Amino acid sequence: MKEIINPEKLVSVPFSKTDCGVDFYINTGKSVDISGVLTEYKRFRTDFFCFFFFRKANGFLLLNFRKIDLRDDMILLLSPHQKQEWHVDEAALDYTFLIFREDFMRTFIADKFFVYRLLYCYQTDTPPYLYCSPGEQAEYIRLLGKIKQELLHPVADSYNLIVSVLYYLLVIINRAYATAYQLPVEVPKNNYAFQYKDLLEQHIHTMQRVQEYADMLHISRISLNSAVMAQFGVSATHLLKQRLLEELKNELLFSDRTISQLADDFCFSDPSHLMRFFKQQTGKTFTQYLHDYQNGIYE
Structure with a gap:
């Protein structure tokens, strides 16, 4: 490619x-x-x-x-x-x-x-x-x-x-x-959901598994998911994938990094794995997405 x-x-x-x-x-x-x-x-x-x-x-x-x-x-x-x-x-x-x-x-x-x-x-x-x-x-x-x-x-x-x-x-x-x-406004029982968001901002380039974040917080994946669901109305996995996708799109559109370099930057074992993730989340290849953006087709 x-x-x-x-x-x-x-x-x-x-x-x-x-x-x-x-x-x-x-x-x-x-x-x-x-x-x-x-x-x-x-x-x-x-x-x-x-x-x-x-x-x-x-x-x-x-x-x-x-x-x-x-x-x-x-x-x-x-x-x-x-x-x-x-x-x-x-x-x-x-x-x-x-x-x-x-x-x-x-x-x-x-x-x-x-x-x-x-x-x-x-x-x-x-x-x-x-x-x-x-x-x-x-x-x-x-x-x-x-x-x-x-x-x-x-x-x-x-x-x-x-x-x-x-x-x-x-x-x-x-x-x-x-x-x-129509977002949840429950009083949080703990800070796990907010700590998770904070950790995503710090480590999204190198950590793409919910379990890794649960380990950093010293709680189970189930407990972390429950906290995130209660606070934000979505699963911990969804939050992670959306944050990762956001960062990938920004790097694709606004940096001079190649696909191979992006795979290295985000710790994907192979560029094909990165491309498959992107296609699953957006329905488009990197080339299609970049072409659409450059031609005024925005989200």
């Missing part, structure tokens, strides 16, 4: 406190404040969360390998390190944005798995957006206004207040998201 090489590169955009004009790894504002940044680069990724509360929207976003049509009254919830390619008329967009790094909350919130408890973060099965009513939108914007006020006029306890408001905002969005997509 002829090797596939995609030479296009990504631009990585880190959070810059200097550029944002704030002393914390968080900022909020209106679309006019950052006009031009969405289309400054053809394709880029960030190391921070990006939330957009659209009043008026147009065009679409290619997020990783998925096409998201942008609509009025949409809340777009983007996690770090996702590939973004905006096809919009920025001058016609009207939104409020919220950007923050995960470690911004670490001093105040001891729960290291907090972002994994948010159903819209690092999600592969449900869309990274939801629609809101005018009342909900107004409440979100009100909370963002409180954060902005503290950023503009910081005092001794501003950090605590900002994190408190951010925490509340993220949780009420999570409730709305769970309702919109």
Whole structure:
């Protein structure tokens, strides 16, 4: 089989406190404040969360390998390190944005798995957006206004207040998201499901068996699967395969790795095993998938 090489590169955009004009790894504002940044680069990724509360929207976003049509009254919830390619008329967009790094909350919130408890973060099965009513939108914007006020006029306890408001905002969005997509919102009996998600982010390149993760957590595969099912409504195997597939698609589309190199990168014993897995999950060969994407056929 002829090797596939995609030479296009990504631009990585880190959070810059200097550029944002704030002393914390968080900022909020209106679309006019950052006009031009969405289309400054053809394709880029960030190391921070990006939330957009659209009043008026147009065009679409290619997020990783998925096409998201942008609509009025949409809340777009983007996690770090996702590939973004905006096809919009920025001058016609009207939104409020919220950007923050995960470690911004670490001093105040001891729960290291907090972002994994948010159903819209690092999600592969449900869309990274939801629609809101005018009342909900107004409440979100009100909370963002409180954060902005503290950023503009910081005092001794501003950090605590900002994190408190951010925490509340993220949780009420999570409730709305769970309702919109009928996701479980049970109080977890343990952290196994969230630890599993965290481990997937760290080891998906080298570990593709649920048993390996169960061993790392010192529990049985059955216990891990039960915890994942209760928390996310899918099996541990499904979560692993979807995360692996997500990473494979991104590497195929946005790196210069060949199929043989990808097989090595992801510890497949042979390129044919990798190709068979990909075909089983997508119904397409690597060549077909890349060809479709390059010709505007997105998921």
